[in-house]
Amino acid sequence: MWRKLDASILYNPVTFREDPGLVWEYYHYIRELVLKTKPNAGHIAVAQYEQKHASKKKVTVVTQNVDGLHSRAGTRNIIELHGNMFKTRCTKCNEVLVNTDSPICPALAGTGSPTSDKLVSDIKEKDLPHCKKPDCGGLLRPHIVWFGEVLETSILEKTDIVISKCNVCLVVGTSSIVYPAAAFPTIMAASGSIIAEFNIQPSPASSKFDFYFQGPSATTLPQALSD
Ligand SMILES: [Zn+2]
Missing domain, CATH: 3.40.50.1220 (TPP-binding domain)
Structure with a gap:
């Protein structure tokens, strides 16, 4: 349980639209954990x-x-x-890319503590990962199928x-x-x-x-x- 948030709230496109920083903090936390593990x-x-x-x-x-x-x-x-937590998808042009950067962007460094009681992120949307295509620049999201998505x-x-x-x-x-x-x-x-x-x-x-x-x-x- 990350910050006692129910999975149906955390894995939810509505939550991402309302507070992408919070969802990215969670994914930053689990990406860093998985990067330290090895296949069994x-x-x-x-x-x-x-x-x-x-x-x-x-x-x-x-x-x-x-x-x-x-x-x-x-x-x-x-x-x-x-999907895969080490792939991103652009919310504007839908491009999917592999990304294993640690952290995925500077603003997420040191964030994502699972025990914090913060349920709203301080991170501004402009500081989250964005599409690098010059004609796009859309916000990136984890390439994961969330609740309510097909x-x-x-x-x-x-x-x-x-x-x-x-x-x-x-x-x-x-x-x-x-x-x-x-x-x-x-x-x-x-x-x-x-x-x-x-x-x-x-x-x-x-x-x-x-x-x-x-x-x-x-x-x-x-x-x-x-x-
Ligand atoms: Zn894009």
């Missing part, structure tokens, strides 16, 4: 499996994660359903193709309650795919799947994907 053994096992079997099997990671750790682990074939059509189309061709699906570390991702394994199971869930505790969908592996995915995935 689970991320690495998936990336190594993709590389090792590239000639015979097509592996696609379809993720709701926005931390970019799969890519950092070396996964090449990836669909990020909800997933990109091209992303969903790519995912549909993967689902229609998939014969083995690993469902890893998800509550299986956020749609549309929660529906994907059920769709694949209906067309005959084998579904295996890896989770710390069973999800509402566990009983419908063929296999269930209990434990942290950083432990179970390397075991399951080794030769």
Whole structure:
């Protein structure tokens, strides 16, 4: 819980319109945290499996994660359903760019404390990240799908193709309650795919799947994907 703010308020385009500085403070905080972390053994096992079997099997990671750790682990074939906190999107021209700057702009340096009780940011909009195109200059936002926003059509189309061709699906570390991702394994199971869930505790969908592996995915995935 960042500053005790409900996720439905923090991940919300209305909040961003009203106080972009507050939302950017939050993203600055989590970007800096993630930049200090490394992919775990689970991320690495998936990336190594993709590389090792590239000639015979097509592996696609379809993720709701926005931390970019799969890519950092070396996964090449990836669909990020909800975006990526290290990508920005211009609110005017919609250009999406990778940005791993730390901090992303000078005004955010030293801000974003999760325990502060400030619910309004002091940072002026002009000091937040802006589009560098000379004919644009629009305010940049994190390239993340927020509440009330729809997933990109091209992303969903790519995912549909993967689902229609998939014969083995690993469902890893998800509550299986956020749609549309929660529906994907059920769709694949209906067309005959084998579904295996890896989770710390069973999800509402566990009983419908063929296999269930209990434990942290950083432990179970390397075991399951080794030769
Ligand atoms: Zn722009």
